[in-house]
Amino acid sequence: DTAVSQTPKYLVTQMGNDKSIKCEQNLGHDTMYWYKQDSKKFLKIMFSYNNKELIINETVPNRFSPKSPDKAHLNLHINSLELGDSAVYFCASSGAGELFFGEGSRLTVL
Amino acid sequence: DAKTTQPPSMDCAEGRAANLPCNHSTISGNEYVYWYRQIHSQGPQYIIHGLKNNETNEMASLIITEDRKSSTLILPHATLRDTAVYYCIVRGHMEYGNKLVFGAGTILRVKS
Numbered sequence: 711d712t713a714v715s716q717t718p719k720y721l722v723t724q725m726g727n728d729k730s731i732k733c734e735q736n737l738g739h740d741t742m743y744w745y746k747q748d749s750k751k752f753l754k755i756m757f758s759y760n761n762k763e764l765i766i767n768e769t770v771p772n773r774f775s776p777k778s779p780d781k782a783h784l785n786l787h788i789n790s791l792e793l794g795d796s797a798v799y800f801c802a803s804s805g806a807g808e809l810f811f812g813e814g815s816r817l818t819v820l
Numbered sequence: 821d822a823k824t825t826q827p828p829s830m831d832c833a834e835g836r837a838a839n840l841p842c843n844h845s846t847i848s849g850n851e852y853v854y855w856y857r858q859i860h861s862q863g864p865q866y867i868i869h870g871l872k873n874n875e876t877n878e879m880a881s882l883i884i885t886e887d888r889k890s891s892t893l894i895l896p897h898a899t900l901r902d903t904a905v906y907y908c909i910v911r912g913h914m915e916y917g918n919k920l921v922f923g924a925g926t927i928l929r930v931k932s
Contacts, residue, residue, distance in 0.1 A: 714863075743920075751905070753864065753922035766919060800863050808854065809920055811863030 713737050714812040716801050722818045723791060730787045731815045733801030741765075742784035743802040743809065744776060753800070759784055791819045823847065823910045829927040832902075838895040840926050842908030845889040851912055853884060854920070855893045857904040864907065864922075867893065898930045 714735045723729055735742060743766075744756040758766035759778040773789045788795060796819045802809040825843040832838040844853060854869040868875055868882045870891070875882045881894040895902055907925040 745922075752924070753858075753907075755919050755921070758919070802863075808866035808869065809856075809864075810866065813863050814861075 712812075713810050714801055714803055716799075716812040716815045718815060719813065720816050720818075722820065724820055725791055725793060727791050728787070728789045729791060729817070730785055731799055731801075731817070733784045733786070733812060735782055735801075735803040735810070737803055737805065737810060739803040739805045739810075740781055741804045742778065742781070743804070744784065744786050745800040745802060745811075747798045747800060747814070749797070757784075757786075788817075791817075793819050795819050823921070824908045824923055826906075826908050826923065826926045828924065829929070831929050831931060832895075832898045834900060834930055834932045835897055838893075838898040838902065838928055838930065840893040840895075840906050840908075840928065841890065842893070843890045844908070844910045847888050847910050851910045853882065853888075853891050854909045854911055855880070855882065856907045856909065856920075856922075857902075858907070858925070859901075859904040867906075898928075900930050900932060902928065903930045904928060 716733050741760045743758045745753050747753045756770050757776040761781050762778045775787045778784045798814040798816045800814045801812040852869050852871050855867040856864045858864045868880050870882045870884050884891045905925040905927050907922050
């Protein structure tokens with residue numbers, strides 16, 4: 711069983727569209743995260759939720775809206791996609807210590 | 821912002837120990853040193869972490885200097901599959917508000 715799973719793995723879309731990436735973890739963790747890795751390979755935290763409550767919200771355009779329907783799920787919705795949104799988005803979860811990452815969702819905006 | 825400094829790249833011969841250094845001179849007393857790695861196109865993978873004592877697990881050993889201003893990750897017998905970007909991160913432990921901030925990391929190339 712995959713501990714942290716993301717869907718879709720690949721997403722190609724046009725500028726201006728709205729898209730969502732879903733994340734689920736089966737580790738029983740309370741905290742989940744979204745990270746963005748751009749073409750320069752830097753991993754940057756975007757959001758973190760603890761028990762469905764937003765606890766970290768970095769300087770991210772408000773076109774990005776995370777939603778946590780329950781503590782096992784953290785979805786990322788992106789409105790009005792721009793070319794600069796092209797990146798790999800990683801979901802992660804943590805209990806008391808280390809983070810467990812998903813395999814990433816590669817978003818390409820044309 | 822990352823609080824650590826790592827060399828941009830290192831090479832290691834297959835079967836030999838890989839020693840990856842990290843400087844974290846501004847580490848505070850309650851902050852841990854974490855190591856993660858990212859193999860090409862995969863999600864980052866946790867390796868090991870420590871506070872002030874040396875630590876060892878099935879993947880690696882972590883040596884932290886007495887003043888805690890630097891540490892070394894040791895992969896005792898590197899294989900080709902250990903080729904990856906290795907990240908050294910300083911973070912408060914067991915507090916959900918503490919972020920894991922990634923720097924540029926060290927690209928380790930294991931060569932046959």
